[in-house]
Amino acid sequence: MRLTEDQITRYSRHILLKEVGGKGQQKLLNGKVLIVGAGGLGSPIALYLAAAGIGTIGIVDADNVDLSNLQRQVIHFTPDIGKPKVLSAREKMIAINPDLNIITYNTWVSAANIAETIANYDFVIDGTDNFAAKFLINDACVLTGKAYSHGGILQFDGQTMTVVPGASPCYRCIFPEPPPRDAVPTCSEAGVIGVLPGVLGSLQATEAVKYLLGAGDLLTGRLLTYSALRMKFREISLKKNPTCPICGEHPSITELRDEIDALPACELGTR
Template structure:
């Protein structure tokens, strides 16, 4: 694959970096990333992956744009209200970078379809807002051996980590099972500062880009937390759990299932 003159100009600031260069940019153009969720986290993730030139980006979400989304879901605009989020996101991504392939999946991700959705992608990003989806994404990626980035937000706090199945701890190593229903308040009850998903989402996009490039240190074995009010990041070391129900010594989860009703919560995992 040879970069065109237009591509050399578009990605010139990448190409100047010794960690990227022309070869690295080609890796990005050949890369395939699936984003699950086209909301607060998915918005900055999609924008920056599109701008970076990740050649094939999938985005899955069954929801439509609502006026209340616009305070934080920056990939959508006021005229998009009522439009499918994945179609709104696709239009914006292609407006930024028309040479991409954007696959829009207007569907709820479930145990029935997730294996097929993630199969053709190199890296998966969890941009969802409910525990059911987060545990399902973890389980599907671990069983399929797909690396993925977890992210969660609530009020002024966020967290993220990267999972490389077989090498690093997974989400269930830290949180073996979902909390009881209604323990964590919903977005509409607890709120979320609009800029928070921008911070966490760009971190997740960075992890995807680094993975495709094979550059730097991924956020594996480390849970990164962020508090916007105190402007403080904290890195918590995490280890693989021998008792993990999916990647431990004696796994009890060997197939995918929808074990919970999809409850809308801005998940912080605790």
């Protein structure tokens, strides 16, 4: 299918890039990305993927827009307070790019529904706000072979990495299990600078675009950390853990489970 004249104009700055061109833009239009979380991280991710022309974007979240969200969750506006976040996000994404197929899931991910939810997508982005969801997303993607981007933020600091199952370390290679309760403060306790998810979410969106294009170097085998206070990035090299409970030589996790005792993480995207 050829690009229309309107699409050539809309995506002209992409098409000028030798790494993209018309064929690459067609890959993006044919691509399918799932965003889990429509909050701090999910907001810039959703906006940039819509603008980039990712043809099918799924967005998962069961929360409603709250006044306290608006300091950082830039896809939601004051009139959206009380509205389901997935519907609020979809409205802004369609306003940017009406040609897209935006699929909303007004629910939380769980061991019972995540495999079916991610099945039809090429790439998954974790923008969730709790460790239970983060480990579940990792496990579901590893077991089904789906590439995904992890992201997390707290106060002035953030981190991100990309996981390509079978080819890179996974989240459990670094963190085998969730931290105990009360080990890490929640966002309502510790706070988060409003611009931080914009930085990390933009990086995660970039990884999704690169993955669909097959261009550049993905953030695999590397954990990228960012300090807004010091305005510094740091890259930590990672290796696959042979004793990883899900992707190691003798995995102990062979089916999905909910980490029901996991501590709520800080502002990682859905609240």
